Amino acid sequence: MWLYDKKLQYPVKIKNPNPKYAQIIISQLGGPDGELAASTRYLSQRYSMPYDEVVGILTDIGTEELAHVEMICAIVSQLTRNLTMDEIKRTGFDTYFVDHTAGVYPVSAAGVPFDAKYIGVKGDVIADITEDLAAEQKARVTYDNILRLVDDPDVCEPIKFLRQRELTHFQRFGDALSIAQRNMDSKNFYGYNPAFDKKTPIQPRYR
Amino acid sequence: MKTCKCKLMKTIQALAFSVHETALYLDGHPTDRRAISYFNAQNEKLREAAATYEENFGPLTSNGFSGDGDWTWIKGPWPWKYEANVCEN
Numbered sequence: 001m002w003l004y005d006k007k008l009q010y011p012v013k014i015k016n017p018n019p020k021y022a023q024i025i026i027s028q029l030g031g032p033d034g035e036l037a038a039s040t041r042y043l044s045q046r047y048s049m050p051y052d053e054v055v056g057i058l059t060d061i062g063t064e065e066l067a068h069v070e071m072i073c074a075i076v077s078q079l080t081r082n083l084t085m086d087e088i089k090r091t092g093f094d095t096y097f098v099d100h101t102a103g104v105y106p107v108s109a110a111g112v113p114f115d116a117k118y119i120g121v122k123g124d125v126i127a128d129i130t131e132d133l134a135a136e137q138k139a140r141v142t143y144d145n146i147l148r149l150v151d152d153p154d155v156c157e158p159i160k161f162l163r164q165r166e167l168t169h170f171q172r173f174g175d176a177l178s179i180a181q182r183n184m185d186s187k188n189f190y191g192y193n194p195a196f197d198k199k200t201p202i203q204p205r206y207r
Numbered sequence: 208m209k210t211c212k213c214k215l216m217k218t219i220q221a222l223a224f225s226v227h228e229t230a231l232y233l234d235g236h237p238t239d240r241r242a243i244s245y246f247n248a249q250n251e252k253l254r255e256a257a258a259t260y261e262e263n264f265g266p267l268t269s270n271g272f273s274g275d276g277d278w279t280w281i282k283g284p285w286p287w288k289y290e291a292n293v294c295e296n
């Protein structure tokens with residue numbers, strides 16, 4: 001179960017609303033490499049993970065990603081407060097506004113709603129952990145691109161924090177991969193899948 | 208002297224960050240005794256700061272300290288609001 005902590009992981013205090021920025025940054029909520037995808041991916045992968053250390057890493061990073069969902073929502077919501085109809089029309093926010101007003105709905109910057117197709121749960125130790133490593137790098141690139149597009153320091157500060165977390169998580173999933181490999185058959189990591197097989201090696205047909 | 212809510216929250220966020228960051232590391236290195244004592248020390252500081260916050264400004268979790276008066280858990284501004292992240296003084 002989870003318990004809500006009534007605080008942000010890192011402060012978000014944006015003086016000047018800017019709906020254009022909100023429309024870009026919302027991709028890290030509902031986009032292909034966003035925080036909602038991250039959280040759902042890690043928390044879902046736990047159930048087939050055979051190693052306690054890796055289950056811990058998936059649980060704790062998956063939980064932190066929920067705090068990042070909240071930070072992105074805080075950024076989007078502060079960037080879209082007290083808008084005038086003129087600002088909404090002028091900035092191109094009208095295409096989001098017509099469906100969601102100033103509510104926070106998980107979509108990508110291009111307006112595509114969140115989709116579970118963005119995540120993978122393969123039920124295979126190496127496939128899942130390497131997906132997680134790639135996911136952290138893809139999220140890092142998205143934050144790099146946001147920082148290329150945004151020049152308000154109030155917005156950049158929390159974005160830089162979130163970008164740095166992707167790097168840390170990449171390191172921790174690196175730990176996870178070496179822990180998994182230590183537990184597996186070093187002569188052939190692909191000989192059997194410890195998330196499914198009961199120690200019976202897979203017999204390739206061509207043998 | 209009344210404790211500044213915003214300063215205390217910042218302290219809690221920093222301590223909670225170091226506790227969480229150390230926990231992530233320990234998940235993959237569960238026998239690192241030096242990291243465990245750092246975790247314990249930071250966690251103790253976090254508990255003290257959170258207790259001071261709850262006594263003065265209301266609960267941080269729905270099972271936190273709410274006092275004998277009204278139910279203060281619902282009292283805003285909630286964390287995602289601009290006003291919750293700037294100093295009131």
